[in-house]
Amino acid sequence: MSTTRKLIEALRERLGQADPLPSPPAIPRIQAPPARVFPTARTRSCYAEQAAAHTAAILGIGHVGTRYATDVVLQFQAELAVAHDAVHTVLPDDWAQSQGLLPLKSRVEDHHQFLLRPDLGRRLDEESLERLRGNAIQDVDIQPILADGLSAVATMGSGIRLLETFSNECRFRGWTVGTPMCAKYARVWLQDEIGETVGARVACILLGERPGLGTGDGLSAYMVYEPRMGKTDSDRNMISNIHARGIVPELAGRQLAMMAGAMLDQKTSGVSLDLSGLTAELGQAASGGYREPQRRVRLVETDR
Amino acid sequence: MQLAATIRGTKYRFDSIKEVLAKANPPKSGDDQAGISARDPVERVAARAVLAELTLHDLRENPVVPYELDELTRLVEDTLHADAYQAIRSLTVGQFREWLLETSTTGPLIRSISRGLTPEMAAAASKLMSNMDLMIVGAKCEVVVRANNTLGLPGRLSARLQPNHPTDNVEGILFSTREGLSYGCGDAVIGVNPATESAESTAEILRALNGVTTRNNIPTQNCVLSHVTVQMDALRLGDVPMDLMFQSFSGSEKGNRAFGISVALMDEAYAMMSELRSSHGPNFMYFETGQGSALSSDAHHGADQVTLEARCYGFARRYKPFLVNTVVGFIGPEYLEDGAQITRAALEDHFMGKLLGLPMGCDACFTYHSAMGQNELECLKVLLGAAGCSYLMSLPVGDDIMLNYQSTSFHDIPSVRGLVQRRPTPEFDAWLHEMGIMDGLKPGPRFGDPGVIR
Numbered sequence: 001m002s003t004t005r006k007l008i009e010a011l012r013e014r015l016g017q018a019d020p021l022p023s024p025p026a027i028p029r030i031q032a033p034p035a036r037v038f039p040t041a042r043t044r045s046c047y048a049e050q051a052a053a054h055t056a057a058i059l060g061i062g063h064v065g066t067r068y069a070t071d072v073v074l075q076f077q078a079e080l081a082v083a084h085d086a087v088h089t090v091l092p093d094d095w096a097q098s099q100g101l102l103p104l105k106s107r108v109e110d111h112h113q114f115l116l117r118p119d120l121g122r123r124l125d126e127e128s129l130e131r132l133r134g135n136a137i138q139d140v141d142i143q144p145i146l147a148d149g150l151s152a153v154a155t156m157g158s159g160i161r162l163l164e165t166f167s168n169e170c171r172f173r174g175w176t177v178g179t180p181m182c183a184k185y186a187r188v189w190l191q192d193e194i195g196e197t198v199g200a201r202v203a204c205i206l207l208g209e210r211p212g213l214g215t216g217d218g219l220s221a222y223m224v225y226e227p228r229m230g231k232t233d234s235d236r237n238m239i240s241n242i243h244a245r246g247i248v249p250e251l252a253g254r255q256l257a258m259m260a261g262a263m264l265d266q267k268t269s270g271v272s273l274d275l276s277g278l279t280a281e282l283g284q285a286a287s288g289g290y291r292e293p294q295r296r297v298r299l300v301e302t303d304r
Numbered sequence: 305m306q307l308a309a310t311i312r313g314t315k316y317r318f319d320s321i322k323e324v325l326a327k328a329n330p331p332k333s334g335d336d337q338a339g340i341s342a343r344d345p346v347e348r349v350a351a352r353a354v355l356a357e358l359t360l361h362d363l364r365e366n367p368v369v370p371y372e373l374d375e376l377t378r379l380v381e382d383t384l385h386a387d388a389y390q391a392i393r394s395l396t397v398g399q400f401r402e403w404l405l406e407t408s409t410t411g412p413l414i415r416s417i418s419r420g421l422t423p424e425m426a427a428a429a430s431k432l433m434s435n436m437d438l439m440i441v442g443a444k445c446e447v448v449v450r451a452n453n454t455l456g457l458p459g460r461l462s463a464r465l466q467p468n469h470p471t472d473n474v475e476g477i478l479f480s481t482r483e484g485l486s487y488g489c490g491d492a493v494i495g496v497n498p499a500t501e502s503a504e505s506t507a508e509i510l511r512a513l514n515g516v517t518t519r520n521n522i523p524t525q526n527c528v529l530s531h532v533t534v535q536m537d538a539l540r541l542g543d544v545p546m547d548l549m550f551q552s553f554s555g556s557e558k559g560n561r562a563f564g565i566s567v568a569l570m571d572e573a574y575a576m577m578s579e580l581r582s583s584h585g586p587n588f589m590y591f592e593t594g595q596g597s598a599l600s601s602d603a604h605h606g607a608d609q610v611t612l613e614a615r616c617y618g619f620a621r622r623y624k625p626f627l628v629n630t631v632v633g634f635i636g637p638e639y640l641e642d643g644a645q646i647t648r649a650a651l652e653d654h655f656m657g658k659l660l661g662l663p664m665g666c667d668a669c670f671t672y673h674s675a676m677g678q679n680e681l682e683c684l685k686v687l688l689g690a691a692g693c694s695y696l697m698s699l700p701v702g703d704d705i706m707l708n709y710q711s712t713s714f715h716d717i718p719s720v721r722g723l724v725q726r727r728p729t730p731e732f733d734a735w736l737h738e739m740g741i742m743d744g745l746k747p748g749p750r751f752g753d754p755g756v757i758r
Binding site: 055084150210 | 333336337467469470473475477479480487637638641671672673678699700701703705710715718719722747752754755
């Protein structure tokens with residue numbers, strides 16, 4: 001036998017070649033770990049309780065080993081599912097008409113393309129352009145546009161209420177308001193082509209915003225003075241976080257009308273629009289755009 | 305120069321090295337959006353075959369943005385290390401890939417020629433590499449940097465603690481900070497993305513974070529990631545404890561103009577930090593990057609997003625940063641469509657950054673409209689840990705309540721460290737042990753107990 005072979009044999013001997021493999025260890029009594037749950041007002045730890053007064057971050061949730069408790073996993077998965085569901089919901093083709101809105105569509109062909117080609121979502125397809133020219137009131141002060149954006153769930157949820165509140169607030173102020181319309185597969189900049197086509201002084205697109213964890217129902221509104229293609233983000237003003245737990249549609253509609261008034265007065269929009277006179281009324285919208293913290297709600301309840 | 309290859313009798317011709325680089329790229333939705341990607345998988349391989357035969361000298365002579373048009377190209381060209389370049393200039397890209405993978409090519413050896421590499425060379429090598437190739441070479445590279453602690457030593461994996469808050473509520477930021485520390489996170493930096501871009505607010509957050517690290521004797525760095533000009537204003541306020549200065553980078557002069565920066569501005573910021581920083585060490589800058597940023601401001605010059613990303617690192621290395629990370633999935637599906645593309649980009653960026661001599665970390669993340677799920681993201685974190693990534697991010701449940709995206713969680717950091725057997729920076733490791741938070745790689749008695757932090 002070669003030396004190597006002998007060494008391998010000796011090694012196998014040392015590893016217990018002749019012994020049977022060990023049997024499984026004795027079974028102990030298994031105890032359920034202490035309850036660790038996603039912190040609700042009723043169940044949260046002292047740290048979670050104190051933190052909740054200052055932040056919506058999920059804190060004070062404890063751990064099992066280095067991982068999450070089961071209840072935390074379920075809450076997290078529910079929040080993630082809500083966000084993904086909002087992104088993947090497609091606005092039904094007949095929804096706009098069923099709501100009495102002029103139906104429009106961007107150059108995007110399907111939802112997958114919508115996510116990958118923002119450029120196509122910023123232009124109207126030929127048919128919609130014809131429909132807009134033929135059916136929409138021209139030369140209006142304000143053109144509101146409802147659209148799906150990144151959450152058709154939000155559009156179908158509180159979109160109509162926001163559209164109506166905003167339009168009524170504008171009429172109440174004596175401005176002419178354009179034909180109510182709804183655009184599918186729309187990005188923010190689509191308001192430029194629509195507004196330019198109908199000759200609006202101000203265009204305002206109301207669309208589903210990119211969902212965050214647990215929030216798939218938020219709308220954002222972007223407004224631009226003298227809409228025309230070639231306008232950039234710095235020409236726009238916006239209000240975000242419009243939903244039942246954030247800025248409610250009724251309040252947002254009123255704030256948007258005030259913003260439109262500032263644009264009509266100052267004949268400009270975006271970074272050069274001075275909203276300092278409206279700080280009290282507009283709140284965070286006047287200061288340029290961060291979101292209010294969302295309030296977290298427990299999403300999973302099981303019947304026992 | 306002949307740029308053509310034949311596959312199964314079909315001849316594929318390319319007009320420029322820039323086109324070869326773009327078409328050799330693995331599929332990326334951003335390259336599709338720019339209209340520069342290969343039209344099919346066979347053309348992609350043909351481009352790689354052509355690329356494999358080009359020399360590193362060819363790549364130096366053909367930067368993707370011309371010298372005359374772009375200050376980043378000029379910066380790289382004018383500061384390239386002559387001897388290091390001489391050592392590798394005649395290798396083809398194919399040979400360079402093989403040299404990097406050879407067992408005899410050690411981390412220090414790679415480091416010795418790093419300063420002779422242009423970003424285009426690093427990008428080119430990545431295009432001939434599989435994911436595991438990228439990991440093997442990435443893991444070899446050793447980039448050690450020092451501020452208040454020592455980052456990047458072998459067997460180490462650090463974490464940025466990212467306690468963001470949508471209204472910069474300082475109390476809220478500190479609640480997240482204390483919890484993160486109790487999970488062993490925060491040795492790379494405690495870094496806040498502010499909602500408000502003002503010098504006063506930046507200073508206020510820095511002072512609050514400094515209070516925590518001073519009271520508890522924590523060997524780490526603090527940073528508020530406002531625009532560099534805002535941080536410079538904050539420094540001018542006087543007596544502001546700024547350990548690291550931050551800025552986002554893009555891969556072309558035009559892209560950086562959209563970010564409101566230039567080489568001259570960054571030089572000025574660097575000089576200011578050299579004088580006024582509160583950290584103790586030779587490295588004090590922090591940069592973030594991410595594939596697609598140039599295209600999003602129409603500043604890509606027809607080049608692909610991997611090559612442009614590498615050019616960010618060519619810029620970054622001028623300032624000997626303490627931290628550089630790609631924010632890989634943040635930009636959205638129009639640039640990186642799904643989990644496969646985000647994973648690939650993360651490994652590419654880590655490889656290219658390390659190869660160019662940077663302490664490279666990664667924000668492994670996705671936005672909720674990308675086609676990536678939680679399990680895929682968890683896999684990516686482990687891959688990055690195995691690839692020797694310098695640091696990951698960490699947030700409560702990985703959820704950024706300010707920027708609305710999903711990243712690494714407080715719980716993920718000790719989990720990945722345990723799986724790939726890596727520990728935090730030695731100084732922070734000792735602090736965690738003293739506090740009872742960690743016992744080596746295992747959770748200690750006070751693990752996950754934020755009450756331990758004052």
